[in-house]
Amino acid sequence: MHGRDLFSFRRVGAFLLRHLYVLKRSWPRLLELAYWPFVQMILWGFITTFLVQNSNWVAQASGVLISAVLLWDVLFRANLGVSVTFLEEMWARNLGQLFVSPLRAYELVAALWLMSCIRTVISVLPAAFLAVPLFGVSVFALGPVLAALFANLLLFGCSVGLAIAALVLRFGLGAESLAWVAVFALAPLSGVYYPVSVLPDWLMPIALALPSVHVFEGMRAVLFENAQRWDLAGLAFALNLVYGLASTLFFLRMVRVARMRGLLLQQGE
């Protein structure tokens, strides 16, 4: 019997199919996904154009700000990809149907992460391509390490999104605004637009515990020193394993709490 399978790609695929149907039926949703990354890229493109003439630091690597904003959007969109996909189930009052189906909670986690990857690529790729003709900046010029940086931000964003989804499951839709705002608490610590060395000493240990710090340091290493810092990508990946495991365990724990408190049939607007 399939229901006894410990992991079923078919069930994960069913969840993906449900959300791909939503995207397919709504071109405004697709447009919305790509809209903010595009606007951000335009804004930071003009800021870069200005700063290149007025800042030695930016002039050394003119793509640093646009690359940073595009990579930050990977983190932000990956977070939203998980949390909003989960929220859509709550808004649709579909959570109860899912949890009485044979879909296992950890299959739901895998499906949320995969859906987040799809949404993030749809979000960020158009802006990344358009930055080339508009501002002469190609994030792809970061070279092969770009794939590792991208994957690390994707993983970290998914972990953050999953933790938020767990909180929304526990505390209800009153906590949904966390999906949009929580990740911004990481921005000052992640050294998105500046080297992490500018942070005060007492913040450094916290910052260095974030995978995103090592990703943005890796990005600057490519742009300023032309160095492919695989060590930083590896460190970020190791940290991501910890965050991924922790967020998954936290989500599974919150599912159990929701079952104890009878929350799964009550969720919805």
Added chain:
Amino acid sequence: MSRLTPVQPADAIVAERLVKRFGALTAVDGISFMVRTGSTTGLLGGNGAGKTTTLSMLLGIVLPSSGSVHILGTDMVKRRYDVLQRMNFSSPYVDLPRRLSVAENLTVYGWLYGVSDLKRRIRLLAEDLQLTAFLDRPTGDLSAGQRTRVALAKALLNDPDVLLLDEPTASLDPDTADWVRGYIETFRDRVNATILIASHNMAEVERLCDEVLMLRDGRIVDRGAPQELIGRYGRRTLEEVFLDVARNRRVAVQAAGS
């Protein structure tokens, strides 16, 4: 749907000393019951009697504070994934995604339940439940009655051995409701399914159920076949029995009869 000689114990549903507390509130207070394989049982009770909490514990989405639930011989607290594929349910407390068309919703749930020959199954269910004309329409655009039929189609997709229905004919006009009840009867007889229905509709329970469990304040206060209960309470309809139970008049009835 692949039906590989499923194990069919004599009692498809066994609940023993089931308790559910939410803080200081005891929603279900030590109920025990069994539902014979292939039979239909009704859970009757007023609002807050514990019907939905009981159904939720049977489905495994609410964990009991104490007691046990076995469905088709499987412990629903510890091993519910072994049996969820052979179960299904429908409830007005949950929806199907409204932006998806009827066919898309049924396809998604068909995949989740591992239904084989899915397109044919959806076509047949749509014909049976008179949904063919709506298959390509967004589920949210349908009337409440049409959505109830879609929810029933989803609940029957996998030909479940155990079907839990919460208010299955809510929002349906009397004609359609009667037709749906007939369809549920046909389904039960075809699959030898075990059905548990929580309902406020006494005519529905009287027609469909072999046995009725009367719930009040989280406890089973009486049980029996519909006609047996009607006779025992000296009433003409199950609705009158329900009112006796809901208003705690059993003692008075017995006293008057003794």
